[in-house]
Amino acid sequence: MGTLQYLMDGFAIAFQWHNILFALVGVVIGTAVGVLPGIGPMSGVALLIPVTATLTAGMPMESAAASSIILLAGVYYGAMYGGSTTSILLNTPGESSSVVTALDGYQMAQQGRAGSALSIAAIGSFVAGIVALLGLVILAQPLSKVALKFGPAEYFSLMLLGLAAVSGLAGKSMTKALIMTVAGLMLGTIGIDAVSGIARFTFNQPVLFGGLEFLTIAVGLFALGEVMKTVLEKDTGDEPVAKINRVLPTKQDLKESAMPITRGSLLGFFIGVLPGAGATLASFFSYITEKKVSKNPDSFGKGNIAGVAGPESANNAASGGAMIPLLTLGIPGSGTTAILMGALIMYNVQPGPLLFEDHPNVAWGLIASMFIGNLMLLVLNMPLIRVFAKIIQTPKKYLLPIIVAISFFGVYAVQYTTFDLYLLLGCGVLGYILSKHDYPVAPLVLALVLGPMIENNMRRALTISNGDWSIFVTKPLSLVFLIVAILWLAVPLLLKFSGRKVIVNEED
Amino acid sequence: MKFDKIAGVVFLAIGILFIVGSLNISNNAYGSTVGPKTFPLILGIILAILSLRLLYEAFTAKVKEGNTEKEKLNYSKFAIIFGAALGYAFFLEIIGYVVATFLFLVIAFQTMERGKIIYTLIISAVFSFGVYLFYVNLLGGALPKFPLFS
Numbered sequence: 001m002g003t004l005q006y007l008m009d010g011f012a013i014a015f016q017w018h019n020i021l022f023a024l025v026g027v028v029i030g031t032a033v034g035v036l037p038g039i040g041p042m043s044g045v046a047l048l049i050p051v052t053a054t055l056t057a058g059m060p061m062e063s064a065a066a067s068s069i070i071l072l073a074g075v076y077y078g079a080m081y082g083g084s085t086t087s088i089l090l091n092t093p094g095e096s097s098s099v100v101t102a103l104d105g106y107q108m109a110q111q112g113r114a115g116s117a118l119s120i121a122a123i124g125s126f127v128a129g130i131v132a133l134l135g136l137v138i139l140a141q142p143l144s145k146v147a148l149k150f151g152p153a154e155y156f157s158l159m160l161l162g163l164a165a166v167s168g169l170a171g172k173s174m175t176k177a178l179i180m181t182v183a184g185l186m187l188g189t190i191g192i193d194a195v196s197g198i199a200r201f202t203f204n205q206p207v208l209f210g211g212l213e214f215l216t217i218a219v220g221l222f223a224l225g226e227v228m229k230t231v232l233e234k235d236t237g238d239e240p241v242a243k244i245n246r247v248l249p250t251k252q253d254l255k256e257s258a259m260p261i262t263r264g265s266l267l268g269f270f271i272g273v274l275p276g277a278g279a280t281l282a283s284f285f286s287y288i289t290e291k292k293v294s295k296n297p298d299s300f301g302k303g304n305i306a307g308v309a310g311p312e313s314a315n316n317a318a319s320g321g322a323m324i325p326l327l328t329l330g331i332p333g334s335g336t337t338a339i340l341m342g343a344l345i346m347y348n349v350q351p352g353p354l355l356f357e358d359h360p361n362v363a364w365g366l367i368a369s370m371f372i373g374n375l376m377l378l379v380l381n382m383p384l385i386r387v388f389a390k391i392i393q394t395p396k397k398y399l400l401p402i403i404v405a406i407s408f409f410g411v412y413a414v415q416y417t418t419f420d421l422y423l424l425l426g427c428g429v430l431g432y433i434l435s436k437h438d439y440p441v442a443p444l445v446l447a448l449v450l451g452p453m454i455e456n457n458m459r460r461a462l463t464i465s466n467g468d469w470s471i472f473v474t475k476p477l478s479l480v481f482l483i484v485a486i487l488w489l490a491v492p493l494l495l496k497f498s499g500r501k502v503i504v505n506e507e508d
Numbered sequence: 509m510k511f512d513k514i515a516g517v518v519f520l521a522i523g524i525l526f527i528v529g530s531l532n533i534s535n536n537a538y539g540s541t542v543g544p545k546t547f548p549l550i551l552g553i554i555l556a557i558l559s560l561r562l563l564y565e566a567f568t569a570k571v572k573e574g575n576t577e578k579e580k581l582n583y584s585k586f587a588i589i590f591g592a593a594l595g596y597a598f599f600l601e602i603i604g605y606v607v608a609t610f611l612f613l614v615i616a617f618q619t620m621e622r623g624k625i626i627y628t629l630i631i632s633a634v635f636s637f638g639v640y641l642f643y644v645n646l647l648g649g650a651l652p653k654f655p656l657f658s
Contacts, residue, residue: 057647186552402613405636424597425594
C-alpha cells in the first residue's frame with residue numbers, strides 16, 4: 001500500500017463521528033489552554049490524560065489509543081493558535097512561543113487593528129499547520145524505514161542526541177540544563193528494574209516500586225510551579241483588554257502577510273523537526289528573518305502585520321514538525337511531545353519506526369485528524385475569537401485555585417494514591433524554585449520519559465557486544481549521532497567564548 | 509549566585525549518594541554483562557562532576573548584585589494556600605472528593621481575595637459537584653465517595 005492509501009485509511013478513522021468529536025474537544029480545550037495564562041500546552045495535555053483515559057475506557061486498545069491521541073494532539077496544536085490571542089490583546093503571551101507575536105500584535109491592537117492581527121494569526125497558523133502535515137505525510141514512511149534498521153546502539157546514541165539537543169538550547173546556563181537532564185534520568189531509575197527485578201532507590205517503600213509517575217512530576221513542575229509563582233510574585237490585578245472591531249483582515253493585510261506566512265511555515269517546519277529546537281525558537285527565527293527581508297525594518301515593533309504573520313505561522317509549523325521525530329523515531333523533541341509519548345505508551349502503543357507498521361490506524365488516524373483539527377481551528381477562531389477573548393478575563397483569584405484543583409483531580413484519577421498528591425505539591429515547590437533560578441525543567445521531564453528507554457537500549461547493546469563499550473563508536477550511525485550530540489553541546493559554548501549571543505529556547 | 513552555591517552542594521551530595529546507593533545494588537543479573545547498577549552509577553558520577561562545575565561557576569561569577577532589591581513576596585498568602593493544599597491531599601480519602609475540594613476552593617478563593625462570599629460558595633460548589641458527577645456518574649471513573657453515602 002502506498003502512502004496515499006494509508007492516508008485515506010487514516011481519514012476513514014478520523015471521520016468516525018466520535019473521533020471528530022474528540023478532535024473538536026481537543027482543539028477547543030487547546031485554544032482555551034493557549035489563551036489562559038498559567039496553563040501551557042504541556043500541563044494542558046498532561047491534565048487531560050486521565051480524562052481521555054476514562055473516556056476511551058470501553059474501546060478496544062488500538063482505537064482507544066487513536067482517539068485519545070487525537071484529542072491530546074488537538075490540545076497541543078490548538079494551544080499554538082490560542083497563544084497568540086493574549087499576546088495581541090493583552091501584551092502578555094499565554095505561551096513562550098507567542099512572545100514575539102506580542103511585539104507587533106499588541107501595537108496593532110493599540111491602533112484598533114486587533115481583529116486583523118488575530119485573524120492573520122489564525123490564517124497563518126492554518127497554512128502552517130497544513131504545510132507541516134504535508135511534510136509529515138511525505139517524510140513519515142521513508143524516515144521510519146531508515147529507523148527500522150537501527151539497533152540498540154543506534155537508539156541509545158540517538159536518544160543521547162535528543163537529550164543533548166534539548167539541554168544545549170534550554171535556559172541560560174548549559175551546566176544547569178545538563179544537571180536537570182541528569183536529575184531527570186536519575187528519577188527514571190527509581191523503582192523495580194525491569195530486566196533484573198531488583199528494587200532500586202525505593203528504600204523499601206511500596207509506593208516507589210512502580211517508579212515515579214511522569215504525569216505527576218510534569219504537572220507539578222509546570223502547572224503548580226506556575227501557580228505558585230503567580231501567588232507569590234504577582235498581584236492579581238487584571239489588565240484591560242483591547243477591543244476587537246472587525247474580524248476579517250483587509251485585502252492589503254492579506255497581501256502583506258502572504259510571503260511571511262510562507263516563509264514562516266517552511267522555516268518553522270524544519271526547526272520543528274530538529275529535536276530540542278521547538279516552537280519558541282522557530283518564532284524568534286521567523287521574526288528575525290522577516291525583519292531582515294522587510295523593506296522598512298523600522299516599522300517592526302510598531303504594528304507591522306508581517307511581525308505577527310511570520311512568527312505565528314512558524315510556531316504552528318514547528319509544533320507539526322515536532323511530531324515527526326516523535327512518530328517516526330520514537331524520540332520526543334520537547335516537553336509536550338514527551339508527554340504525548342507517555343500517553344501513547346500508557347496504551348501500550350510504542351511510538352517509533354514500528355508504529356507505522358504495527359499500528360497504522362493510530363499513526364495515520366492521528367495525521368488525518370490533524371488536517372480536520374486545523375480546519376476546525378480556522379473556523380472556530382475566526383467567528384469565535386471574541387468568545388475566546390472573553391476567557392482571558394477570568395479573574396486570577398478564581399483561576400489559580402481551580403488549576404490546583406484540576407491538577408489534584410488529574411493526578412489522583414490516574415494514580416489513586418495520596419502519595420502522588422504530596423509528590424505533586426513537592427514538585428510544584430521545586431518547579432517554582434528551580435525555574436526562578438534559571439534551572440530549566442523541560443529537560444528533566446524529557447529525561448524522565450527517555451531514561452528507562454536509554455538504559456534498556458544501553459544494556460541490550462552491551463549484551464550484544466559482551467560488555468564492550470566500543471560498540472557505541474564502532475557502529476557508524478551510532479558514532480555519527482554521538483558526534484552530532486557532542487557538537488550540539490560544544491558549538492554554543494564555543495560561540496559563547498567568541499563573545500557571540502546565543503539564542504536560547506525556553507519552551508514549556 | 510548564593511542559590512547556585514547551595515544548589516551545587518545539594519546536587520553534589522545527591523550525586524555522591526547515588527554513587528554509594530548504586531554500588532549497594534546487588535549485581536546478580538544473569539545472562540547480561542551489565543547489571544542494574546551500571547546506569548545509575550554513571551549518572552551519579554556525571555551529576556557529581558556537573559555540580560562541581562556549577563560550584564566553580566558560582567564561586568567565580570562576578571558579584572554584580574550590589575543593588576538587588578528584595579522582591580516583595582506574598583509569603584502569607586502562599587503559606588495559607590499551600591497549607592490548604594496539603595490538607596486537601598490529607599483529607600481527600602477521609603472526607604471524600606466533593607467535600608474536600610469544596611473546602612479547599614473556598615479557603616483558596618478567600619485567601620486570594622476577601623469578600624464576595626456568595627460567588628465563592630457557588631463556584632466552589634459547582635466545580636466540586638460538577639467534576640464528581642461528570643467523572644463518576646457520566647464517565648464511570650472512581651473518586652473517593654461522599655462520607656455520607658459510603
